Amino acid sequence: xxxxxxxTMGHLLPVFRFIIFxxxxxxxxxxxxxxxxxxxxxxxxAGSDMLHFYVGRCQDNSVxxxxxxxxxPMQTFDNLIFLGPNNWxxxxxxxxxxxxxxxxxxxxxxxxxxxxxxxxxxGHDPADIVHIVVSHGHGDHFGGAKYLQELSxxxxxxxxxDWDMAERDMAENGPRKPGQELPERNKLIENGMVLTLxxxxxxxxxxxxxxxxxxxxxxxxxxxxxxxIGGYWGGSGFSPTGxxxxxxxxxxxxxxxxxxxxxxxxxxxxxxNNDMTIARxxxxxxxxxxxxxxxxxxxxxLTRMLGIYESCLMAVQAEFNxxxx
Ligand SMILES: [Zn+2]
Numbered sequence: 001x002x003x004x005x006x007x008t009m010g011h012l013l014p015v016f017r018f019i020i021f022x023x024x025x026x027x028x029x030x031x032x033x034x035x036x037x038x039x040x041x042x043x044x045x046a047g048s049d050m051l052h053f054y055v056g057r058c059q060d061n062s063v064x065x066x067x068x069x070x071x072x073p074m075q076t077f078d079n080l081i082f083l084g085p086n087n088w089x090x091x092x093x094x095x096x097x098x099x100x101x102x103x104x105x106x107x108x109x110x111x112x113x114x115x116x117x118x119x120x121x122x123g124h125d126p127a128d129i130v131h132i133v134v135s136h137g138h139g140d141h142f143g144g145a146k147y148l149q150e151l152s153x154x155x156x157x158x159x160x161x162d163w164d165m166a167e168r169d170m171a172e173n174g175p176r177k178p179g180q181e182l183p184e185r186n187k188l189i190e191n192g193m194v195l196t197l198x199x200x201x202x203x204x205x206x207x208x209x210x211x212x213x214x215x216x217x218x219x220x221x222x223x224x225x226x227x228x229i230g231g232y233w234g235g236s237g238f239s240p241t242g243x244x245x246x247x248x249x250x251x252x253x254x255x256x257x258x259x260x261x262x263x264x265x266x267x268x269x270x271x272x273n274n275d276m277t278i279a280r281x282x283x284x285x286x287x288x289x290x291x292x293x294x295x296x297x298x299x300x301x302l303t304r305m306l307g308i309y310e311s312c313l314m315a316v317q318a319e320f321n322x323x324x325x
Pocket of ligand 1: 136138210235236
């Protein structure tokens with residue numbers, strides 16, 4: 001009888017097991033709740049007008065933003081033209097001394113179809129392209145650069161660290177598509193560098209994260225009598241395994257500070273299907289003379305967009321930490 005009532009370690013083992021199981025589950029729940037809090041914060045920041053950013057970065061497929069084909073070419077500001085298909089886009093910045101192309105698409109065929117033909121359609125000569133700026137060393141942004149350089153003799157700018165990355169990637173893997181070409185290493189972008197062409201100056205800010213050498217830009221824009229400054233976030237996507245999330249988050253914070261100091265009030269980008277381009281192009285096409293420009297988000301708009309990015313990044317990080325525990 002006595003022996004049956006004695007509590008041994010053998011008896012306690014299931015209890016220990018249960019306590020450990022409960023502790024692990026609760027810890028998991030805490031982290032899940034943390035991710036939910038970051039997601040909710042991102043959704044709150046997105047409101048109804050920035051849902052694309054939320055869906056793209058938080059990968060919440062339960063929310064469906066406006067989709068549809070982009071219009072290309074489209075004059076979006078007096079000195080800016082949108083050029084490209086739905087998946088990524090180039091921009092042509094018109095200056096008094098020629099054209100600057102931002103992110104010259106994925107292949108020579110795309111560059112010909114969207115950039116060269118698009119510029120001609122709007123009455124511009126592609127031979128006037130003087131500078132080509134590549135925000136980061138991924139093929140969907142540099143792939144058409146060599147073709148445009150051959151056509152116009154333009155300089156091609158990229159950060160040194162992303163020239164390294166792109167050259168290594170092309171050497172190891174080759175082009176991802178026929179007609180994707182990396183030009184000879186040409187001009188280097190330095191952090192804080194200002195590129196001036198005629199009456200227009202662009203400022204470059206290093207925002208590593210999406211790639212080690214991603215560059216974001218501050219671009220002066222004109223809409224009739226109104227002047228604006230576009231904040232061009234160079235590289236958007238992130239993942240807990242493929243991205244240095246701390247680096248990315250630091251870049252967000254730094255770019256917010258600089259953009260606020262410079263009075264950035266327009267958001268520009270290079271992926272129209274996960275920024276607000278589709279909705280804004282539609283509004284711009286329907287805009288009456290009295291209406292404000294739909295690309296103008298006001299001071300604080302870019303801060304809100306990058307706030308969505310940061311909250312989604314923290315959600316992704318929390319979920320990843322939970323899964324790896
Ligand atoms: Zn990229």
